[in-house]
Amino acid sequence: MLEKAVVEATMQGLISHRTLLEPRRLADALRMLRDEGPLVPMAGCTDLYVALNFGTLRGTRFLDLSRLANLRSIDVRGVVLSVGALVTYTDIIGSPLIRRRVPMLCAAAREIGGVQIQNRGTLGGNVANASPAGDSLPVLAAAEAIVVLLSASGERRVPLTAFYTGYRTSVMRPDELVAALEIPKIRGRQWFRKVGTRAAQSISKVVMAAVAPNDGEPPRIACGSLAPTVVRLPRTEAALGHGAAISEAQRTLLDEIAPIDDLRSSAEYRRRVAVNLLARFWTDFERA
Amino acid sequence: MTLTVNHQRARVHAHPMKRLLDVLREDCGLTGTKEGCGEGECGACTVLMDGQPINSCLVPLAQARGARITTIEGLGGRHPLQRAFAEQGGAQCGICTPGMILAAVALGPRPSLDRMRVGLAGNLCRCTGYTAIYRSIRSASRGSTGSLTTNAREGRG
Numbered sequence: 001m002l003e004k005a006v007v008e009a010t011m012q013g014l015i016s017h018r019t020l021l022e023p024r025r026l027a028d029a030l031r032m033l034r035d036e037g038p039l040v041p042m043a044g045c046t047d048l049y050v051a052l053n054f055g056t057l058r059g060t061r062f063l064d065l066s067r068l069a070n071l072r073s074i075d076v077r078g079v080v081l082s083v084g085a086l087v088t089y090t091d092i093i094g095s096p097l098i099r100r101r102v103p104m105l106c107a108a109a110r111e112i113g114g115v116q117i118q119n120r121g122t123l124g125g126n127v128a129n130a131s132p133a134g135d136s137l138p139v140l141a142a143a144e145a146i147v148v149l150l151s152a153s154g155e156r157r158v159p160l161t162a163f164y165t166g167y168r169t170s171v172m173r174p175d176e177l178v179a180a181l182e183i184p185k186i187r188g189r190q191w192f193r194k195v196g197t198r199a200a201q202s203i204s205k206v207v208m209a210a211v212a213p214n215d216g217e218p219p220r221i222a223c224g225s226l227a228p229t230v231v232r233l234p235r236t237e238a239a240l241g242h243g244a245a246i247s248e249a250q251r252t253l254l255d256e257i258a259p260i261d262d263l264r265s266s267a268e269y270r271r272r273v274a275v276n277l278l279a280r281f282w283t284d285f286e287r288a
Numbered sequence: 289m290t291l292t293v294n295h296q297r298a299r300v301h302a303h304p305m306k307r308l309l310d311v312l313r314e315d316c317g318l319t320g321t322k323e324g325c326g327e328g329e330c331g332a333c334t335v336l337m338d339g340q341p342i343n344s345c346l347v348p349l350a351q352a353r354g355a356r357i358t359t360i361e362g363l364g365g366r367h368p369l370q371r372a373f374a375e376q377g378g379a380q381c382g383i384c385t386p387g388m389i390l391a392a393v394a395l396g397p398r399p400s401l402d403r404m405r406v407g408l409a410g411n412l413c414r415c416t417g418y419t420a421i422y423r424s425i426r427s428a429s430r431g432s433t434g435s436l437t438t439n440a441r442e443g444r445g
Contacts, residue, residue: 015305020350022304042348046328049307049346053326062305066351090340114410115391117328119340120347200409201329 014052022064026150026179029068033175034152039063041177043086044120046113047129071124071179074098079185082148085124085178090115092123102143102183104190104209108135114200124178127160130168130229135194137230138209141222142190146182151175157182161222164229188213191281195273197264205265206273212285217241221281225264226257226274233257236278246282250275291352293318294362304350309333311349312359320360320386324412331411334387335359341394341410358393360386368428369393378424380415387411388421398429 023029040059042048051057071086089109099106112135126134140160147163149156164170191210196202207224218241221233236253259270300315312318324332333344336358369389379385388411395407
């Protein structure tokens with residue numbers, strides 16, 4: 001009984017001093033970010049509330065984005081597929097448009113959390129959260145996606161590969177929101193593989209996404225959980241593009257990643273899995 | 289703040305960032321929803337929000353405003369899945385059971401084994417090894433329409 005009382009008091013303590021702003025229109029949200037900040041944006045809360053429950057969530061003022069319906073759309077503008085920041089993994093899995101154009105994004109969405117997380121977690125949240133283990137991020141990097149940032153002073157478009165500046169840091173300003181991800185038309189075969197302790201619910205030990213163009217261009221390869229941010233592997237891509245043996249490309253890959261030991265796995269294990277995944281991708285591609 | 293819990297309108301006076309889990313247990317008195325891990329890993333706190341399974345420990349009250357919430361109490365104790373879990377050994381220690389049954393409700397009628405595995409992957413059970421849970425769902429499917437209001441007698445396997 002005492003223990004329960006303590007838990008309740010703690011939970012109350014976690015929220016009682018916090019303020020939630022709930023704009024109904026995007027313009028209001030952007031104005032609040034400019035005038036009433038610093039605000040922590042929240043959407044699916046699948047990361048944010050984990051931190052809240054653990055008592056590690058910083059910030060006292062929050063901005064609920066969930067009512068901003070215009071950040072929920074999935075549509076094609078010209079040759080570009082635009083996926084709104086509030087689109088959930090369940091939306092991604094169920095979208096014929098995404099399945100046709102970016103099947104590797106559907107593959108990633110299926111392996112994020114379980115169905116409860118897929119129903120709530122958003123693509124914009126995965127990008128803004130800036131975890132090196134975000135499973136959609138290698139897909140977006142290999143797809144050469146653009147992060148569309150909005151603020152009261154206008155729009156900025158940043159390539160995903162230039163978005164992150166370090167571990168959990170990005171070029172996004174405190175007055176900006178991730179509004180959408182724009183994915184150009186992808187030519188060639190797409191490939192995705194997540195290695196974790198199980199398919200559902202586990203944070204990845206290594207995650208890799210790749211595109212193998214069919215027009216003689218070099219492949220595009222990106223991976224997560226192997227460096228402080230999601231990384232493209234330009235030298236590995238060039239080596240494979242020039243016809244290097246897979247063993248040589250694997251040595252190049254090891255120079256381009258910087259995995260660490262953590263509670264999910266060791267750096268050595270991650271290096272081995274990474275070179276194996278590269279070989280798997282390249283064999284799958286050559287066989288096709 | 290108003291939400292609909294088990295087909296009834298509930299007016300709640302609580303902080304908008306209070307977890308839906310705590311609102312259900314403390315403000316609505318519905319303690320059937322359990323807290324396991326508090327980080328979205330175990331699925332014990334699963335409820336249906338507008339028909340979709342979600343982890344209620346990761347939902348702020350503000351985002352449940354206007355939503356239709358179904359908790360285990362909303363199945364009335366007579367749902368074919370509840371009967372089947374009891375009869376087929378799908379419930380052992382019981383902590384995962386409310387969330388497991390609600391996730392199973394969301395699978396719809398007669399799910400394939402593969403669909404059960406994927407649909408329940410976010411609900412951890414450390415007693416049954418899942419075999420008895422899949423057996424329970426199959427058993428409930430045999431006479432069930434998968435509707436929340438299906439007569440309990442149809443659930444006998």
